[in-house]
Amino acid sequence: MPSRRTAVALRCSAVLVAVLAAGCASAPSAPTANLRTTASTAMTGTSAATDTGWEEAARRHAEGLLDESRSLAAEGRTEEALARIDEAICVALELPEGRTTSPDHLDWVARLITEADVLEDDLALITETAADGELVDLPPIEGLPTAIARDDGTASLLPSSDFPLELNPTVLKFVDVMSASGEYHNRIARGLDRAGAYLPMIREKLARVGLPEDLAYLPLIESAFSTTAYSRAKAHGLWQFIAGTGRRYGLAVGSLLDERRDPELSTDAAIAYLKDLYLEFGDWNLALAGYNSGEGNVRRAIQRSGSRDFWTLQNHLPKETRNYVPAFMASVIVSKQPERFGFPPIAEDDWTYDRVVVGDPLDLQFLARELDLEVADVRELNPAIRLDLTPAGRDTAIRLPAGYGARAEQVLASTPTSQWAPRTMYTVRKGDTLSVIARHHGSTVSDIRAANGLRSTLIHPGQTLIVPRAGTASSAPVEPVQQRVAHGDTYVVQRNDTLWEIARSFGVSVDRLCATNGLSPRQPIRPGQRLTVPGGQPVAATTPAWSGSGPATYTVRRGDTLFDIARRFGITVALLQRANGLRGSRINPGDVLQIPGRQVGG
Structure with a gap:
């Protein structure tokens, strides 16, 4: 050695x-x-x-x-x-x-x-x-002032509760600190403001399995009811799961999908964990101590103290855990009677939304744009989806504002899955720079920085970046449709042709083009290959000239989809639907569609 x-x-x-x-x-x-x-x-x-x-x-x-x-x-x-x-x-x-x-x-x-x-x-x-999260670390309770004056008996502070609340000097000190002005008070105020959106859902889930419904207030001290909260211990979400415990209770934890931040799935996991802890210790104070510091610490404290009473064995627990149980009790006392402690009443509201499930990578920005939604609203409903992209190889549920689910299904059904995510992922290698990565992928440095929330060009090996694909930035011009000519009903494949681009050029669907030629949609084609094209006339030959700045009309041809037409004219499906009073994606050959002017900016 x-x-x-x-x-x-x-x-x-x-x-x-x-x-x-x-x-x-x-x-x-x-x-x-x-x-x-x-x-x-x-x-x-x-x-x-x-x-x-x-x-x-x-x-x-x-x-x-x-x-x-x-x-x-x-x-x-x-x-x-x-x-x-x-x-x-x-x-x-x-x-x-x-x-x-x-x-x-x-x-x-x-x-x-x-x-x-x-x-x-x-x-x-x-x-x-930090770009999409909230750090939840707080200073220790010791040394903070106590300022609240109680003109009635302390016992009257206790609200009715299905959790075994207690009043002692430590609990009262937390009540004082939460009620007085300062950082703790501000955190409780933020948490109570958010709590109304989640409390009904959490209480319902707790009641369903027979656990105390007032455990619904636990996220107030864990995360201030922030789905994007994180701690320096690398815990995330409403219930502050670390990665290992989250995975143990069925939550996916990855760079694109982190279900610790999903309010419903993480609540299910937290309830399962709390139920296991109560079954082991038979006492809710010990169960909460185990939730905060792990079952092993509670087992050791029981062994060293010879007691199963939290207040007796607490000195054998980590300092944070000694404060955790009384802090939770104080949070229930304050939350159930907020006006008494200087907070506005909690405005509870059922969390309603529509849901679609996708099995392929989907860009939330693409979906929001097609539905004419603010991407921030879609992100708020889907905090578990990191970087606005869903992962490949698994089904992912996406929440949308109520009333948008059917429209989303129509958009996805009429859009090839290859167009759902106009971005790709790239892992930085030694020697890479943003300009090299941008040049290799046909992107730009500014687009990559914007997609990843980078405030500079500093990157490091192993870092995962979202790279917008060429021509997919919101300001990018619409790519013109390549002119293709068929001889009779036969088209000779050119270099860089794809089945999708050929089908689009001749106004037919990919499925129909493949069926006519005995191909599968994923089958490669090669230059010089001859394809039979139903109809044989390219769409460009009959498409009226259009500058993009004013309205035009288009006569639907056999095989057209709203997605094809919208992309051809550089507009969204949603905009095309609104201009023609369409509630769905169904169109028929011979229909005359109004093509609105392309909207710029936003």
Whole structure:
């Protein structure tokens, strides 16, 4: 086994290489060769001049940069904070010419790198989820003022409840802090404002399995009823599941779909978990303690204390869990009588929506555009769908505002699944830049940044990016239909032709074109291949010239679909339906459709 001194030197060498690859080379004076000299000297014992004055200056400089990084992170300037971390490590590893370092300095460098790793992990978590999430960390209860005056007996604070509420000094302190002005009060106010949308659904599910309905208030202290809440412990959603526990109770956790953020599915999982905990411990206080810190901690506390009473064994539990149970009791007391504690009444409303199920990748932005919905409204109903894309290889339920389900089914039925997701996913490789990725996929840097919520062009290997496909950005012009000519009813396939484009050009469906030629829709075609085209005349020959700026008419041909016609004229299916008073997607040959002017901007 190498000595500790040698291991530290080798670790520093490895870290420097990684930092250089990430951009550290641009910092002043961070030569790899110098560090190799350091490592070699440390390993062989060869002596060179050790400059302890330089070491002290480097430590002050690097630690100052880490302090700056923390300050920048607190201000939300994440990218600058990450840059300061890189700079701090480069300063720590920089070595003046002809000098070596002391073992103490190498130990300090290793500690600095560990500290920087922890800080960078925290920043990476914030960067990953801050764009569509809400950090739910709160300061500890200790030291917060108690300010509420109670002019009646404390027992009268207890509302009727099917959960075994208690009043003791700790519970009363939480009631005080939640009621007084400050961060806790503001969080409870936000949570109660959101709670009305979810409480009826949660209570119904709890009642169905015979659990206390007042457990419905648990998300108030977990997430303030935010479906996109996350914590530094990497828990997510209303019920704050970590990935492992979420998967254990049937929730999908991935980069495109995270069901911990789905209010209904996560409620089902939370109820199943709470039921298991109660079956094990036979006590709701212990069940809540297990929900917060895990069953193992509760089992150990029972064993060490010799008691199964929460208030007796609480000192054997983590500090957060000691506060968790009384905080929940206080949240029930406040939530069931909000006006008494300075909050408006909870406006409860049944959560109603339509639902469609898709088995192929679907872009929420595409669906919202086709239905003339605000994409923000669709996202709000579907917080589990990350990056606006549903995953391939599984059925995914999509919620839509009430009344839009039938229209969505029509849009999806009339649109080839290949057109449902005009974006692709790409995993960043070493040496990639946004411009290289954009050029390779026919996209643009600005479109990629917008699709991923990137505030700069900084990317890192292993990062997953959404890349809008060529010509699919909202501002992209509509691609003109290629002119194709058939000889009689025969068409000769040209280079880059697809069955979809040929069918579109001749106004027939892909299915009909395939049936006529004995092909399957997924079967490749090759240049020079001869296809029989029903009708034989390209649509472009009979389509009136149209500038896109005013109305036009179009006579429906056999094989046309609303999607074909809408795409041909660069408008949405929904716009075409409205212009012609169509409630569905059915059209007939000979129908004359009004083509409205293409709407720009928005």
